[in-house]
Amino acid sequence: MRYILFVLFISATFVFCKTKAPIVEVTETPAVAAVDFTSAEKNHKNYCSGCHGEQMQAFVDRQWKHGSEASQIFASIKNGITVDGMPSYDTTFTDEEVNELVAYIQTGIANVDKYKPSGEKLAENPSPTEEYSILVEPVVTDLEVPWSIQVLKDGTMFYTERKGTLTMVKPDQTKVEIKGVPAVRNRGQGGLLEVELHPNFTSNKMLFLSYSKMKTVDGRDLSTTAVISAILQGDELTQVKEIFEALPYRPTTHHYGCKLEFDKNGYLFISVGERGFEKENPQFLDNHGGKIHRIKIDGSIPEDNPFVNAHNVVKSIYCFGNRNPQGLALNPMTGDLWENEHGPRGGDEVNLILPGKNYGWPVISYGINYNGTTITNLTELEGMEQPATYYVPSIAASGMVFVTSDKFAKWKGNLLVGSLRFNYIDRVVLNGKKVEKREIMLKNVGRLRDIHQGKDGYIYIATERPGTISRLKVNG
Incomplete structure (x- = not known):
């Protein structure tokens, strides 16, 4: 009960700075004249790259659901697109600055190679690291958005x-x-997300999928994070059973979380983002959003879950106060569960996950809103966990894995964290439960969505733009 009272107190008394911006109608098409892109490039890097990537080619293969004409891009930037998680920049940029961004984006679409950041190349192959020379070997190519391996x-x-x-x-x-x-x-960040094989998959053929599940209510499309179990027979899923459904459904299309990981007891951890409802979901225990959950493979609740005996609380909750967990990894050598948190503008985190703990979002954060406004002035508060390490600026943290393979013996016990924004792997060296050092590796390998250590001992990565799954090998 003390957890609930604390949560309600924090949620009721904390004043949030984020407000909904008014919709501004564009009555005429803003001019897109030839401009000096120095300021626009800086604004794109500081405000846009966390979601859209550092390099301008990110805009080339986009499906322009809200239009690619100058006036349409102008309106999207100025007013925001709430349902897809894009904030309004009405109070951040002047109209002139928005026009410059529009011109910068449209010029990038027309001539993408010109807007690759100066001096950067694709990763060397093999690529040098502190411990190894790593060969990146493409295995599957020509994919759209590969998510999980x-x-x-x-x-x-x-x-x-x-x-x-x-x-x-x-x-x-x-x-x-x-x-x-x-x-x-x-749509947005939704779709088919994680695939996780049962620890005994070779004998029982059981697998698990997380995805954005949709329903329509009163003409409105709503969605949530859901998980199914199934048995693979040949090329078909059979005995499909929904074992988890996050409530409530939301109209937004971002922050689904979606990561799946087994612990040593065979329980399944599920990460669920706050779906853009940071005021309502993460600090309240009567909903699934902004939490990490733990269930049995049939969907039932483990008897030792931290809130299993609490009233008016979701029993599957393992921890709370999370924003959008995009990495979830069990350290097989210690049994500890680690998570990375896809933060706002600044404030990506790597956390050791403990039962019943509050990880603080959005009451404490090392980041600010994408449009530059303040989320909170607090970076720490009694009763809320501090990250093991955090990233400012944001790297747009994604998939991660612990290395245990003899093929990478010098990395054993290290945590590999993917970066969507900067297109690299961050090797996190731990000393016990503390971060000792970090190494940036495979710079510019691609917009990195997932990292997986296969049962064959190799490390695999999934990258967007280009959509590729690659195998990492020690060269020589």
């Missing part, structure tokens, strides 16, 4: 694409699209 000892691979497909790649490189995958809401 699992690899068996014989090299059989399973991967998801956000558009809604689960594919198996056999050791002979034959691709098989798996049937029976649930329908997804493929």
Whole structure:
């Protein structure tokens, strides 16, 4: 009960600085004249790159759902797109600065190579690191948005694409699209997300999928994070069962969380983002948003979950106060669960996850809103956990994994964290439960979505733009 009272106290007394910006109508098309892009490039880097990436080619293959004309881009920047998680920059930029950004983006679309950051190249291959020379070997190419990877000892691979497909790649490189995958809401950050194989998959053929589940209520499209279990028979999912559904459903299309990880007891951890409702979800225990959950594989609740005996509380909650957990990794050597938190503008975090703890979002944070406004003036508060390490500026933290393979013996016990924004891997060296050092590796390898250590001992990465799954090997 003390957790609930504390949460309610914090939620009721904390004053948030974020407010909803008014909608501004654009009555005429803003001029897109030839301009000096120095200021626009700086603004793009500081305000836009956390979501859209550092390099201008991020805009080339975009589906312009809200229009790519100058007036439409102008309106999107100025007014924001709340449902997709884009804030208004009405009070951040002048109209002149918005026009410069519009021109910068449109010029980038027309001539993307010109806007690759000066001096940066694709990662060397092999690429030098402190311990190894690493060869990046493409395994699957020409993908849209690969999201999650699992690899068996014989090299059989399973991967998801956000558009809604689960594919198996056999050791002979034959691709098989798996049937029976649930329908997804493929919009914004939603779609088919994580695939996780049961620890005994080779014998029981059980797997788990997280995805954005949709329903329509009174003409409004709503969605949530859901998880199914299924048995793979040949090329089809059978005995499909929904074992987790985050409530409430929301109209937004971002911050689904979606990561899945087993602990040593065979319980399944599920990360759920706050869906853009930071005032309502993370600090309240009567909903699923902004939390990490722990369940049994049939969807039931472990008897030792921290809030299992509390009243009016979601029993699956393992910890709370999370923003959008995009990495979840169990340290097989210690049994500890670690998470990375995709923060706002600044404030990405790596956390050791402990039962019943409050990780602070949005009461404490090392970041600010994407449009530069203040979220909170607090970076710490009694009763709320501090990150093991945090990133300012944000790296747009994504998938992560602990290294245990003999193929990378010098990295054993290290945590590899992917960066969507800066296109690299951050190698986090731990001393017990403390971060000792970090090394940036494979710079410019691609917009990194997932990192996975296969049962075959190799490390695999999924990158966007280009959509590729690659195998990492020690060179020589």
